[in-house]
Amino acid sequence: xxxxxQGIFPNRPEPLTVILIMILLVMxxxxxxHAEYRFxxxxxxxxxxxxxxxxxxxxxxxxxxxxxxxLVLLLSVVSFLALKKRSRxxxxxxxxxSLIYLGFIRRGCICPIGSIQNVTLxxxxxxxxxxxxxxxxxxxxxxxxxxxxxxxxAGVCPFGALQDLVIxxxxxxxxxxxxxxxxxxxxxxxxxxxxxxxxxxxxICRFDxxxxxxxxxxxxxxxxxxxxxxxxxxxIARPYCRFLCPYSVLLRLFSRFSIWHxxxxxxxxxxxxxxxxxxxxxxxxPPTPANEPESRTSGTRRLMLLLVLIPIIAGGGAILGSQLxxxxxxxxxxxxxxxxxxREDFYGTSSYSEDSRLFRESKQxxxxxxxxxxxxxxxxxxxxxxxxxxIALVIALKLxxxxxxxxxxxxxxxxxxxVSCGRCFEHCPVEAQNRQNAKFPxxxxxxx
Numbered sequence: 124x125x126x127x128x129q130g131i132f133p134n135r136p137e138p139l140t141v142i143l144i145m146i147l148l149v150m151x152x153x154x155x156x157h158a159e160y161r162f163x164x165x166x167x168x169x170x171x172x173x174x175x176x177x178x179x180x181x182x183x184x185x186x187x188x189x190x191x192x193x194l195v196l197l198l199s200v201v202s203f204l205a206l207k208k209r210s211r212x213x214x215x216x217x218x219x220x221s222l223i224y225l226g227f228i229r230r231g232c233i234c235p236i237g238s239i240q241n242v243t244l245x246x247x248x249x250x251x252x253x254x255x256x257x258x259x260x261x262x263x264x265x266x267x268x269x270x271x272x273x274x275x276x277a278g279v280c281p282f283g284a285l286q287d288l289v290i291x292x293x294x295x296x297x298x299x300x301x302x303x304x305x306x307x308x309x310x311x312x313x314x315x316x317x318x319x320x321x322x323x324x325x326x327i328c329r330f331d332x333x334x335x336x337x338x339x340x341x342x343x344x345x346x347x348x349x350x351x352x353x354x355x356x357x358x359i360a361r362p363y364c365r366f367l368c369p370y371s372v373l374l375r376l377f378s379r380f381s382i383w384h385x386x387x388x389x390x391x392x393x394x395x396x397x398x399x400x401x402x403x404x405x406x407x408x409p410p411t412p413a414n415e416p417e418s419r420t421s422g423t424r425r426l427m428l429l430l431v432l433i434p435i436i437a438g439g440g441a442i443l444g445s446q447l448x449x450x451x452x453x454x455x456x457x458x459x460x461x462x463x464x465x466r467e468d469f470y471g472t473s474s475y476s477e478d479s480r481l482f483r484e485s486k487q488x489x490x491x492x493x494x495x496x497x498x499x500x501x502x503x504x505x506x507x508x509x510x511x512x513x514i515a516l517v518i519a520l521k522l523x524x525x526x527x528x529x530x531x532x533x534x535x536x537x538x539x540x541x542v543s544c545g546r547c548f549e550h551c552p553v554e555a556q557n558r559q560n561a562k563f564p565x566x567x568x569x570x571x
């Protein structure tokens with residue numbers, strides 16, 4: 124039997140170990156960002172202007188509203204199949220349609236994941252008018268998630284559908300590793316919002332791992348990245364959905380409070396464990412031990428200690444984030460250009476880089492460039508405080524969640540992690556018996 128300290132997550136490390144792992148992940152992500160410039164150099168012309176954010180080009184309005192209609196239709200159908208019909212096969216066929224239409228035909232754009240940046244830009248840039256269809260793509264999956272769980276992930280998102288097809292031999296990750304990797308979507312979301320808010324680019328669109336596959340694109344590095352994720356997805360189900368997707372942060376939050384949500388079994392659970400074995404994303408929680416080795420007082424003390432540490436952890440993260448702000452600001456094209464020109468002027472070289480030469484030939488002045496750089500650096504510095512504090516707060520809340528002990532008598536879905544794929548339906552013996560009874564109802568016995 125597991126001890127009380129093991130609780131929900133058996134063999135989990137102590138909270139200090141989890142903190143060190145998560146801090147290491149943050150440091151690694153900052154190092155990777157600093158290691159190379161992620162955005163291609165801007166193409167200057169004789170009348171040079173600093174390029175604006177690359178908002179994805181939209182098609183005719185008719186197609187945009189057709190996409191919105193298809194989104195609503197698919198969300199409704201998948202919700203019906205997951206909650207009412209409880210059909211894994213139906214969800215699978217809908218996901219194939221989503222992959223073909225929203226993925227290969229509509230080329231993965233516009234999508235709720237990328238719409239995060241449009242919404243952020245509309246908030247921080249008053250000159251940008253966000254299209255109504257983009258608002259719809261951002262809000263509708265969240266509304267359906269609040270009502271019915273993660274129907275969007277189950278069979279509507281083409282990214283999820285593509286990964287779902289390659290799940291062949293899924294393995295179970297250690298809970299501590301899954302929890303640690305689960306921090307990356309929060310880092311990705313916060314960084315993407317920071318880059319958009321400072322006018323430095325649409326990070327999610329530039330590093331979308333599957334759009335190049337949908338568009339048969341030529342960015343080899345992204346094709347390789349997407350291919351690697353799909354290969355990993357053979358053994359670790361839905362790696363992008365679980366450990367990268369920034370939109371999943373919002374979906375998890377809304378799904379926790381969903382009014383209706385799919386369940387493992389429509390009747391009493393028989394604790395056969397088949398549902399947990401069939402779930403590839405570890406979203407099914409087992410029953411808790413009947414005994415309670417650890418006293419309630421000890422658990423309460425640990426929880427109170429973590430609650431006291433929340434502002435300390437958040438404050439430390441905010442300070443660390445502010446220091447990383449200067450590093451992140453060098454990914455801004457204006458900041459990079461000014462640094463390049465400063466190096467050329469300092470060494471007195473007559474061989475200018477192409478970017479520098481085109482700027483010097485334009486009508487722009489160094490003072491105007493300096494003004495834009497100052498604005499960008501200030502934005503990254505201020506945003507770094509919020510980004511660091513946000514990630515640190517997430518870490519603190521994860522530690523609290525790991526410390527809570529919840530009594531469960533049956534196998535239950537983790538509403539935040541469950542993507543309503545329906546795999547547990549077809550493996551549940553109670554479900555199978557109910558379907559058998561529906562097909563061949565018992566005949567009433569004739570009276571004497």
